[in-house]
Amino acid sequence: MTEDRSAELTAAQADNLPGLLGLEWTQAVPGRVTGRMTVAKHHMAPNGFLHAASVIALADSACGYGCVVSLPEGASGFTTIELKSNFLGTVREGGGVACAATLVHGGRNTQVWDAVVTAEATGKTIALFRCTQMVLYPKA
Numbered sequence: 001m002t003e004d005r006s007a008e009l010t011a012a013q014a015d016n017l018p019g020l021l022g023l024e025w026t027q028a029v030p031g032r033v034t035g036r037m038t039v040a041k042h043h044m045a046p047n048g049f050l051h052a053a054s055v056i057a058l059a060d061s062a063c064g065y066g067c068v069v070s071l072p073e074g075a076s077g078f079t080t081i082e083l084k085s086n087f088l089g090t091v092r093e094g095g096g097v098a099c100a101a102t103l104v105h106g107g108r109n110t111q112v113w114d115a116v117v118t119a120e121a122t123g124k125t126i127a128l129f130r131c132t133q134m135v136l137y138p139k140a
Contacts, residue, residue: 002029009065018061021054025065031103033066036120039095050090050126055097055117059085059129062101063113067133072108075135081110082132089119089126096120101129109135 006025013019021043027034035058037043043054060083067078091097098118105112110132117127 004029005065005069006033006035009068013061017057021057023058023061025062028065028069030070031066031106033062033069033101034099035062035065036096036098039091039093039097041093044093048092050092050097052085052087055087055127056083056085056129058097058099059101059115059117059127060131062099062115063129063131063133066101066103066113067111067135070103070106070111072106072135074137076138077136078111078133079136080131081134084130086128087126088128089124091119091121091126097126104130107135111135 006028009028010025023035023037025035037058039050045051098120099115101113101115104114112132115129118125
């Protein structure tokens with residue numbers, strides 16, 4: 001069985017954007033990462049709705065951490081080279097948002113990840129997200 005690295009990733013992000021946004025990881029194994037956040041004032045747009053950038057931060061972080069725990073042997077890291085999101089709903093302040101990211105393509109040089117972001121109270125999908133990661137290797 002593959003080790004779940006969710007606690008390690010949650011602790012390591014403390015002083016970075018995912019930590020400042022209060023993102024929590026519940027599973028991080030090769031090919032799959034799940035996490036959540038409780039929507040607070042700092043996640044909101046001035047119109048009173050969840051800011052799109054907060055949703056993207058959750059989905060992109062899930063996919064990025066997925067890439068980290070799914071890197072091919074010899075890889076030193078990754079960088080995001082493309083991302084896309086469709087927004088289908090929102091969550092109000094105080095509500096919970098969950099995210100599940102799955103590996104769609106795990107090649108030697110690229111990975112493609114999909115994430116589904118849902119409202120915890122209803123299970124309704126509020127965003128669909130896809131990103132492509134370029135796998136990095138040490139210079140020879």
